[in-house]
Amino acid sequence: MTLSSPIIDPKIKSFPFYITRCATNFEGNLVTREKGFNEYQIMQCTSGKGFFECDGRSFIIGPSDLVLFHPDKPHRYGPLPNESAPWMLNWICFLTDGNDLLETQLTTDGYRVIQQAPTAHLIPLYEQAVRTLAQPDATYYQLQGAHILYTLLLEVIGLKWTVHKTITHTQLLDTVINYMEAHLHTELSIDDLSNLVHVSPSYLCRQFKKVYQTSPIQYLIKLRMFKAQELMRTYPHLTIKEIGQLCGYRESAYFGAEFKRCFHITPNQYKEEFLHNKRPT
Structure with missing residues (x-):
């Protein structure tokens, strides 16, 4: 597992989006958040199988499947029982300055699950974010991290519309x-x-x-x-x-x-x- 949790420069908090922590090759365990989380999070499965539950719905999350959820949105996720392979995840947690891009372009329900869509090309973005935020020059590399996050969000928005257009x-x-x-x-x-x-x-x-x-x-x-x-x-x-x-x-x-x-x-x-x-x- 590779994990980065940068000390946030106060100037970065004026950006539309900024990363608070990120990880690659993270072994997912059972997480129950009855009151939600205090940050936005994108997580993407790289191997194994797990589940994500929100608003009374349950999704099987397998390789390349992606989940995004808002702060304070109650949810639950974890590996599927009786699976021999561990459930491995890449994830990024982030905050915003109140920008409504997520609500208007991604979801009005507080979460989105994207399955069976071409998402493997996003994996390097998580890896790039972890490497960038591990660098010592906090302000400069946090700016780079914000750029990577914005790229990731635009890619997810593109996936949303791809899903719409590919289904007759x-x-x-x-x-x-x-x-x-x-x-x-x-x-x-x-x-x-x-x-x-x-x-x-x-x-x-x-x-x-x-x-x-x-x-x-x-x-x-x-x-x-x-x-x-x-x-x-x-x-x-x-x-x-x-x-x-x-x-x-x-x-x-x-x-x-x-x-x-x-x-x-x-x-x-x-x-x-x-x-x-x-x-x-």
Whole structure:
């Protein structure tokens, strides 16, 4: 492991971004920050596998995958259990003078995960930062470190747009719908769905409207209602409450209202009608 933690020259703090510490070949361990961290951090996996959890979502972080998060954003990360190889990371911690580049160009959610994108070319930037900040001339080399950090941030912004452009509209909608179908039993928001494919909620809504003439959430509701019908036919012994929970509804009344709005019949009426039609005459 190579680690640099420079003594920050006060003049550097007036820069838009400046590095506070950085490391290469760092073996990641379990970190739980219930109140977040006090700095921005970019970390990139170089080998092994780990996880990153934030806002109720969990990501597998493997080689070249990259994570950026803001200060005070609760999160948790660490190596995957039962992995033979250690989870190795390069990372940079930094602060800003209040510049809004990160919020406007990278994420409005306080974190971003970039996976399956060409990020290997960023590895030398971490190594260069560590070497630079280990030099004795604090002010000059901290200026150089700020330059390296800015280059890294611009590269990450470029990766964000690369991810956007390389996924077609069909792939985008298929990815979202497949995720919906696999998570009908969980709570899903428009932010969850848009973050999945790294687009804004408004963009995702426009694409759904264009292809399916409805919103992503209304499409999700329809999927849940058809799933509810399937469950009632396949497992008639289940209660309406259990059916609703399997379709992502904690409240039976809300589930019943959505079912009736969709099919103009209550879940109990649908279930009774199906069972009646199955009885021998």
